[in-house]
Amino acid sequence: MYIIIVGAGNVGYYLGKALDSAGHEVLLLEKDRYRYRTLSEELGEMVMQGDGCQADIQREAGFGRADAVVAVTGSDDDNLVVCQMAKIEFNIPRAISRVNDPRNEKLFKKLGIDATVSATKIIYNLIEQEVGGGEVIPLAALNRGNIEIVDVEIGVRSPVLTREIRTLALPPEALIISVIRDGHALLPGADTRFEAGDSVIALVNADQEHALRDIFEEG
Amino acid sequence: MKIVILGCGRVGSSFARLMYRDGHQVIIIDLQSEAFRRLGTRFKGARIVGNGIDEDVLRRSGIEGADVFVAATQGDNRNIMAAQIAKHVFNVPNVIARIYDPIRADRYRQLGLTTLCTTTIASGLMRDLVTDGSWGLAKDYSQDYLDLDV
Numbered sequence: 001m002y003i004i005i006v007g008a009g010n011v012g013y014y015l016g017k018a019l020d021s022a023g024h025e026v027l028l029l030e031k032d033r034y035r036y037r038t039l040s041e042e043l044g045e046m047v048m049q050g051d052g053c054q055a056d057i058q059r060e061a062g063f064g065r066a067d068a069v070v071a072v073t074g075s076d077d078d079n080l081v082v083c084q085m086a087k088i089e090f091n092i093p094r095a096i097s098r099v100n101d102p103r104n105e106k107l108f109k110k111l112g113i114d115a116t117v118s119a120t121k122i123i124y125n126l127i128e129q130e131v132g133g134g135e136v137i138p139l140a141a142l143n144r145g146n147i148e149i150v151d152v153e154i155g156v157r158s159p160v161l162t163r164e165i166r167t168l169a170l171p172p173e174a175l176i177i178s179v180i181r182d183g184h185a186l187l188p189g190a191d192t193r194f195e196a197g198d199s200v201i202a203l204v205n206a207d208q209e210h211a212l213r214d215i216f217e218e219g
Numbered sequence: 220m221k222i223v224i225l226g227c228g229r230v231g232s233s234f235a236r237l238m239y240r241d242g243h244q245v246i247i248i249d250l251q252s253e254a255f256r257r258l259g260t261r262f263k264g265a266r267i268v269g270n271g272i273d274e275d276v277l278r279r280s281g282i283e284g285a286d287v288f289v290a291a292t293q294g295d296n297r298n299i300m301a302a303q304i305a306k307h308v309f310n311v312p313n314v315i316a317r318i319y320d321p322i323r324a325d326r327y328r329q330l331g332l333t334t335l336c337t338t339t340i341a342s343g344l345m346r347d348l349v350t351d352g353s354w355g356l357a358k359d360y361s362q363d364y365l366d367l368d369v
Binding site: 084 | 272296304307320326330
């Protein structure tokens with residue numbers, strides 16, 4: 001794939017190198033001349049100097065044949081305009097934006113950006129899991145993150161030990177789909193009892209992940 | 220009318236004073252409080268220090284229920300983003316963004332924003348003044364500014 005990365009700060013630089021190693025054709029577009037000169041010594045033709053919001057620079061960089069554009073500058077307004085202009089001018093199939101302020105994720109989706117990534121939110125979520133007992137591990141997100149598949153580890157002090165599934169006050173939008181015990185996946189019924197070391201796979205509405213965690217959390 | 224203005228530079232502050240003088244409710248936002256010096260001492264509209272692409276700052280400015288939102292910071296992209304928030308999140312009926320880059324001004328106009336490209340306005344006017352000595356369709360507003368008593 002031909003992937004254009006706008007913004008060659010640390011995020012853009014390492015992302016570009018990783019995608020390049022994975023065999024993709026990569027172009028890093030960097031506005032700052034000084035940063036561009038430093039990078040081009042190492043990366044050569046892989047870096048281009050220019051403002052990624054400008055239509056003429058986008059044309060020169062080959063946005064017309066790009067499979068994806070990824071905007072990873074430190075400014076959310078710049079990232080938004082890079083992606084929107086790429087959509088308007090070149091009908092880019094996939095425009096992905098880094099958002100520095102996690103609250104902008106919703107806004108960007110509303111304004112037509114295909115995908116957003118917020119490092120702040122990812123780190124926040126990781127910390128929350130660590131601090132909050134660490135038993136609920138998100139495995140995947142469905143429906144753009146609305147529904148999550150989570151893995152709940154049952155510890156030796158979990159309040160659900162030896163209890164039957166039917167006795168749990170599960171949140172309304174949570175469904176236990178499997179219990180992994182000794183390396184085997186079981187299809188649980190209402191009378192299945194939990195044992196220490198079980199790994200419970202559940203589908204849960206993202207909003208109710210906390211409520212689900214509370215049920216399994218060690219007191 | 221209730222008017223929220225983002226950016227208290229020369230354009231933003233002059234527009235704020237004109238509208239305040241005409242009796243409108245004016246709220247002006249800038250990242251730096253020193254920028255409000257341009258408003259002079261007789262301007263009594265609200266001054267908000269904050270980032271205009273932050274929904275919370277806009278909400279605090281009272282953008283909900285505003286009739287007009289004008290984005291006139293130095294940054295095209297900042298103006299474009301703020302104008303889209305005003306239009307699509309807060310449903311402000313009249314949104315204007317000042318944009319220096321003619322291409323961006325044109326493309327976002329096609330997306331439904333009212334964009335004001337001072338680059339094309341000034342260069343077109345210069346051409347009219349040079350080639351036939353006329354102001355074309357434009358008007359010299361300088362007397363309005365000089366007459367401002369706020």
